[in-house]
Amino acid sequence: MVVWISNALFTLSELFISTVIHLIYGFYIFSTAVAADLSQTLIDAIKPKPNNGEARISAPGEELKKAETFSGTGSVPPIVLVHGIFGFGKGRLGGLSYFAGAEKKDEFVLVPDLGSLTSIHDRARELFYYLKGGRVDYGEEHSKTFGHSRFGKLYEKGHYEDWDENHPVHFVGHSAGAQVIRVLQQMLHDKEFEGYESTTEDWVLSVTSLSGALNGTTRTYLDGMMPEDGKSMKPISLLQICRLGVILYDSLNIKPLKNYYNFGFDHFNLSFSKTGLTGLINLILNKSGPFATGDWILPDLTIQGSCRINEGLRSFGNTWYWSYATKKTRKAWGVTVPVSLVGTHFLLLVRVLQMCVWRWPSGVKVPYKGYRDEDWEENDGALNTISMTHPRIPVEHPSHLVVNDSDSQPRQPGIWYYKIVEADHIYFIINRERAGVQFDLIYDSIFRNCRKNILRKSVQPALPNHTAS
Numbered sequence: 001m002v003v004w005i006s007n008a009l010f011t012l013s014e015l016f017i018s019t020v021i022h023l024i025y026g027f028y029i030f031s032t033a034v035a036a037d038l039s040q041t042l043i044d045a046i047k048p049k050p051n052n053g054e055a056r057i058s059a060p061g062e063e064l065k066k067a068e069t070f071s072g073t074g075s076v077p078p079i080v081l082v083h084g085i086f087g088f089g090k091g092r093l094g095g096l097s098y099f100a101g102a103e104k105k106d107e108f109v110l111v112p113d114l115g116s117l118t119s120i121h122d123r124a125r126e127l128f129y130y131l132k133g134g135r136v137d138y139g140e141e142h143s144k145t146f147g148h149s150r151f152g153k154l155y156e157k158g159h160y161e162d163w164d165e166n167h168p169v170h171f172v173g174h175s176a177g178a179q180v181i182r183v184l185q186q187m188l189h190d191k192e193f194e195g196y197e198s199t200t201e202d203w204v205l206s207v208t209s210l211s212g213a214l215n216g217t218t219r220t221y222l223d224g225m226m227p228e229d230g231k232s233m234k235p236i237s238l239l240q241i242c243r244l245g246v247i248l249y250d251s252l253n254i255k256p257l258k259n260y261y262n263f264g265f266d267h268f269n270l271s272f273s274k275t276g277l278t279g280l281i282n283l284i285l286n287k288s289g290p291f292a293t294g295d296w297i298l299p300d301l302t303i304q305g306s307c308r309i310n311e312g313l314r315s316f317g318n319t320w321y322w323s324y325a326t327k328k329t330r331k332a333w334g335v336t337v338p339v340s341l342v343g344t345h346f347l348l349l350v351r352v353l354q355m356c357v358w359r360w361p362s363g364v365k366v367p368y369k370g371y372r373d374e375d376w377e378e379n380d381g382a383l384n385t386i387s388m389t390h391p392r393i394p395v396e397h398p399s400h401l402v403v404n405d406s407d408s409q410p411r412q413p414g415i416w417y418y419k420i421v422e423a424d425h426i427y428f429i430i431n432r433e434r435a436g437v438q439f440d441l442i443y444d445s446i447f448r449n450c451r452k453n454i455l456r457k458s459v460q461p462a463l464p465n466h467t468a469s
Contacts, residue, residue, distance in 0.1 A: 011236070018223075018238050018350070025347045029093070029430070030261070037094035069159045077169050077205055078108040078160055079450050082127065084175025084213070085297050087429075089113025092261055099174070100432035102443040106451075110159050115264020117246065118290070120176065120300040120309060122264070124184040126152065128193060131169070133158025137194060138267060146295035147288070149267040164198070168205035170450040174429060175383070176297060178212025178323075179309065182391070186313050206320035208446050211380060211425050214323070215387035216306030216367075218358050218376050219351055220298055227364050230304030231294045233286075239298060243291045247283045251275070265290055303367035306387075307394050315397040317414035322449050324442060325388035326380040326423040328352050336377035339422060345434070348381025348424050355379040368393045382425035390416035405445055 083089060083098045090103075090111040103109040112130040114123045122138055129136045136152035143150040163169060171181040181204070187193065189201040221227050224237025233239050246263050253271035268290050272280055282288040290296040299305045315321060329352065330339050336356045338344065344352060359373050360366055378385035386392070390399035399416040411417060421442070427435050428442055435442070 014350075015236065015238060015241075019241055021347060021350075022238070029096070033093035033096040033260075036096065040095065069157060069161070076108050076451075077167065078110055079106055079170045079172060079447065080110045080112065080127075080131070082112065082171060082173040082177035082180055083114065083116075084173070084177045084211075084429075085301070086116050087114075087174070087177070088116060088261060094260070096430075098429055100429055100435075100439065102428075102439075105443055106447050112159070113262075114177075114180070116262070117297050118264040119295045119297060120179050120183050122267075122295065123176075123180045123297075124187060126264075127180060127184050128187070129153075129155050129158070131158055131160045131163050132196070133161050136267075139192070143267075146290070146293045147268075148290070148295070149269065152267045163203060165200055165202045168203050170206045170208070171204060172208040172210060172446055172450075173212055174210045175425065176213045176301060178207070178209035178214060179300070179306070181207050181209075182214075182313050183309065185316065185319070189314070189316070201314075201316040202318055204316075204319050206322070206450055208449065209321075209323040209388065210428060210442070210446070211326045211383060211423075212323060212388050213301055213306070213383055214389075214391050215310070215384075215393050216301055216303035217379075217383045217387055218303070218355055219379075219382055219384075220302045222351065222354050222358060223298075225298055225302050227361050230302035230367070231299045233291070233298075243286070244284065247280075247289070247291075251280055251283070265296075303371075303393070307368055310391055311394060313391065315391065315414060315416065320411075320413045320449070321390070321416040322446070323388065323390055323416055323418035324421055324446075325385050325418055326383075326421050326425060326427065327378050327385040328380050328422070328424045329356055329378050329385075336374075344381065344424050345426055347426070352379060352381040352424070355381070355384065380423065380425040380427075385420065389418040389420075 081099050081103055087098050088096075089098065090113065092113050097103065097111075099111065103111050110131075112127055114126045114130075118126075121142060125138050126136050133155045135154045138148070138150055138152060140150055160167075160169065171184075173179070173181045185201050185204045185207065188199040188203050191197055191199050193199055220230075224234045224239030226232045226234060233243070246265070247270065249257070250263065250265055250268075250270035251272045253273065269275070270283065270289060275283065279288065283292075286292045300309060328339050328344050328348070329336050331337075338352045338356065341349065356377050356379065358376075360371065375386050376384045380388075389401075391397040392399075397416055398414060399418060402417050402419045405419075421438075423435070423438070428439060432439050
């Protein structure tokens, strides 16, 4: 009994600390964005009013309607930056940039705003229509299975309407954004978009994964996902608190707030005006909605969920693949330990240590054949380094470790070229000053890789999945 009480108190204490840390960081991001917008409003108020022909700063949320669009008549394919979990695109959170202003490094860059907590599938569908235009179609079968509206946001004009095999794009995805890109490319290959029968995998010229969730993460279990199935949540956990917060936020449906930041569940119709009291109670009790059906991001980020997704994904022989895997740990006398407490973001500090020592529960079936705890110890506080290098479970894809960018070895499409970088998971986003010169080195490398491959020189065969793990 004493042991049980001690464990319960430790669990509750850890949950309280984690909740407070995440709330503080969320408030910091939100207040920073609001302060920046208020400051800009004040500057605009005291500046002379522009003439009719002069440029004007857009109001918060306005960029969602008047964002830049590109034509395929030029020879330079656009680079599309895809945010990760809890992320946001251009036009959300005022003038705050998820990619810390990296989009300014190139003239042809798009930063779509996708659901921050919606499933990989739903985000991939949203990304397609963001580029091509039209009303988001989540798919008839998928929508019926998970109980939400089939159609979502309307893009009256696509941000790259010329997008096709002759006008491909470069994709760069951070965290879960990398897996969104892979799922989208497979959907293009499988011609899953109704009314677009000519889509192919060659609409994607390159894929770059930055701290990408290519094989899931053990952090999902620390945050509250059940290792037994990778779908359900522990009754008392950080994710349960997150779930209740999202339900409250969407139920209130305060338009100015949702224009500022949106979790992306509008197609589930979670507002109180649509659910009523009974519907709200069912959402709170987790009897309905995305968290009940599993159609949200966390189940997709478990190792089991990633295995299920990866089973249907290929690496294609005509696409360039690059990956930057991050870690904040090292081996010392055969034990994995954090590199240093200094320099690791406070949001990730505890999780770096916890992920080093986390073990798959005894008696629970391992997520894939050949799983070993020691392979998953290296991490960046959010993802395990083994997950970020290249797709490897349940089947390993062709890959090559890049030690030095100046490596003269010839590169070829269809192979994942990955590099290990010492950094935590959010080192290269939100706050540019944290990474300093490393920020420029990473994004200069990413953009340089993209611009080296403006056009395909020859058609390569599609590579099958490679080596079983």
